[in-house]
Amino acid sequence: MNLSLSDEQVFLREAARGTLSRFRTFEAIREALDGDAGALPDLWPAAKQAGWPGLLIAEEHGGAGLDAFDAMLVLGECGRVLAPVALLGHLPATAILNDSPAGASLLQALATGERRAAYLPVSPPDDVSQKWTVDPASGLQRGPAPTATADGDGARVSGQLAFVPDAPGADLLVGVALLDGKPVGVAIEADASGVTVEATTRYDASRSLGHVTLQDAPAIVLDAPDQWLASAWYLAQSLVAAESLGSVETALDVSVEYAKERHTFGRAIGSYQAVKHSLTEVLRQLDNGRSLLYYAGWARGGGPAEFPLAASAARSVAGRALDQAARTMISVHGGTGATWEHDAPLYFRRAQLSRRLLGGTAGATDRVAGELLAQADAA
């Protein structure tokens, strides 16, 4: 048993921190919120240079051939500085392609980052609903998965997906569609006929989202096994979890530093039990989340049957941790923490949006219950 970072993983993380430290993301996000969308730095060239687009692509196809946990380390660093790098969309898409011989020819350009992919998130069936579903544009009712009809060697895909991370500007859309009721992997060129991507931002300017409409869009059918189609969803869950926990780390660090410096009634506020306990609570949730990242990182390759449970649990804990960390950051800083000039509101905005994307933290929490109930039935 060894649940610690390898030297290579420590290096990957440190290098990512170094790369991202060159950008002033917080100022840019505030300016973007004020209406200057061009203020956000384009981080894709830096990502390309660092080799992140090919993290999950096999070496024979030009990638780094690394695993989910390595990708989580990079996402964690992005989360630390709220860096808008389009990896949440790109990496799960490349994971599906990497496991599909039919997608092999697409991999080289995606590995270098010359082209960028976005994952079309379709949630696998659970113990209550036997359906593949997508996030709706609004409301509690989940939408139907895209459907495909055979067309020669390929297929034509129709469907609607709301709030797809990193969809605007992507070259390739990769996800799941139902062909005769059965899930298949599909890869669709973003500039093909019948594809519409409507760019949208919500509340968190650092997050690029798109509403994707497919109308008989021509697709390559990917021969990925069912398990890998579902696995992409859980990979996306674990990446959001890792990114969220990165944000929790900085939110906690900043709050702790302030609690040491700021004095009231002749004492540092961090010496008051109420403040100390609320910061310790953030640490508790962060530490639980970190442990679950290890679980998810191990499970994807080492115990795939547990990956849905591990990734969903990580997402569930990380989502709550981020909300807790953002709110604690604001309250520890007093009224200042709620002002526009402070960074705390950016973490708060990140927390509120992130917890509702990709099935939401609540969806992941429900999935944890479903997986454990299924385990109980099998026992």
Add this chain to the structure above:
Amino acid sequence: MDLDDTQEQAAYRAQARAWLDEHKSQAPVLDGAGALQDESEIIAARRAWQGKLAEGGLAGVTWPKDFGGQGLGPIEQVICNQEIAKAKVPGILDAIGVGMLGPTIIAHGTDEQKSRYLGPMLHGDEVWCQLFSEPAAGSDLAAVQARARLQEDGSWRLSGQKVWTTNAQFASYGLLLARTDSDVPKHKGLTMFIVPIDAQGVTVRGLRQISGEAEFNEVFFDDVALDADAVVGGVGNGWGTAMTTLMFERVTIGLGSEGMGYNSNRFAQAIAADADARRDPEVRHTLGEIASELLAVRFTGYRTLSALQKGQVPGPESGLAKITIVNGAIKAGDLITDVLGPDALSEDGEWAYMISFLPGLKSAGGTEEILRNTIGERVLGLPPAPRLDKGIPFSELRSKETAAA
């Protein structure tokens, strides 16, 4: 990152499993058909079984070979625990002695103490108890008042009271923290002693809790005579010696927290049995939240283990896992009681017992509030609250406290 055994670990696992396969028919039966009922029979059988496990090398796995252990690492200890659990046989009876008190004696005891006490402890011939907490010294352990007075012949006389003492009712010895000097600040005037429980002047009384059962004891000491060689780790060094014990307590908890039975699978099973509850969104959401945190603790344990294997010592952050487990189990008990209704509260059922036990467990090993203070200060580096007891001789503390009130 890897959860699998190395070749050596797999070989050790196979060896432990083979021994258990051969000997498990001799283990006492504690549950189900043919289970032992009489308390003293159970204890006798479990002591004998501990002796068997020790002979087979399945007790004191991390103890040095010189003292009858296996000289192996924490991973092997965990493998051993896992195989014992898989074989569905009881583990050692004296987990407190072998896990915490024995290692303290190994670290601080004299050669005579090691050769006299460690063997019988390991084999279950003499069970030990931990005599640290008092009615007015729990989280603030250095406030102990049990007083040992030095006699002219170099022996000691001990008076005072200890509480929350597991296993005292059948223990042969206890490791006891006493005040030996009241005129110095409270951490400095403490000394650790080995106390025979059958000595004149020692009284053990069961302490019943919410469930009605007595899981712990109170132990009273009335002018108990102790020889000079009862001191462990030197006079006045009791605080440092106690810290060693508490470090081993963290290790024990870190490696075996799920052994307490507060795990997500057990709680999910209770919900799975109810066809309506398992489809109810609110029940599922609550179960999912609780289970996620309890799952996290399992992997926190593996992280601790990886760190231990590299020779790192677990710090106060391991208290976070205890907070998560206890609060998670409290919420799970509440959820299951909501689902089952009053039926869950049947006195002889598992859930009534669990929900009765947990409120007290919240304060075990340091209250949650003190754990959060310690973690906030030692892990996050937050400043401590101002203290009135720093540098004040213990004998002057009470008047100081009264004056401040």
